[in-house]
Amino acid sequence: MDKPLDKSTDNINSNASQTLTNHLLGIKIEYKCKDGFFYEDDQSTEKYATCDRTKGNFIYPEPFGKCVESKTCSQKPPGTETLADSGSLGDSVTGTLGAVFTETFSNDYDSSKTYNNDDIVTYKCKSELDEVFKGTERVGEIKNTCQWDETWSLTDENLKDYECKLNLCDIRQLKEQEANAGTLTLETQTHVSFNENGIFKCPEGQLREDDPTTAEFQVLCESTGNFKLPASWPTCADASDLVIDFSTIR
Structure with a gap:
């Protein structure tokens, strides 16, 4: 029986014995991420290696990878473009993307900040008399979340569903x-x-x-x-x- 992989350098705790005398046929070895860490491919906290009874070696999960604390969204979130970014006014309909979206919606995106998974960018109507609607539903604000797969939860197409509508009388x-x-x-x-x-x-x-x-x-x-x-x-x-x-x- 071969010796189990030592994954301690990948922020992984293994309960596998490192001595050959403890390797029994049918053994299953748990490779668990350290507290606060997750497997980078699927955000799970543990993976398993199983023993191949016929060959006497361990079969490891694919991909095995390593455990990390977080993943980063390196791309700028949709709907934060400016006229300088797009080079044109883009779509001419309120609530669609292009620079017109940022003419209607403000956002708290900070280009100097690193956005990791679960970090949120929020969009609101620029006019204090407008409110955000998705169809006929008043939603107040839009939240776009950085996901574990390093993409944003709302795409260009998703944001087209939102618009700012006058919904208040000015006091x-x-x-x-x-x-x-x-x-x-x-x-x-x-x-x-x-x-x-x-x-x-x-x-x-x-x-x-x-x-x-x-x-x-x-x-x-x-x-x-x-x-x-x-x-x-x-x-x-x-x-x-x-x-x-x-x-x-x-």
């Missing part, structure tokens, strides 16, 4: 209306999603004169990206001066 529209809103003050301080409301509120201790059951006034964000502003703004009055018709309250 600055309402801030500009505060001067017209009388004593109402704007409570909402962030951009508002379509079909949701920006909120104005009466001063403390006051209610709306037109609806004394509430101190709030809501302004709808429409799918055009604009708020549906009222023809006239409601006024506020001290709650003690208002009469509530409880028959109208359900």
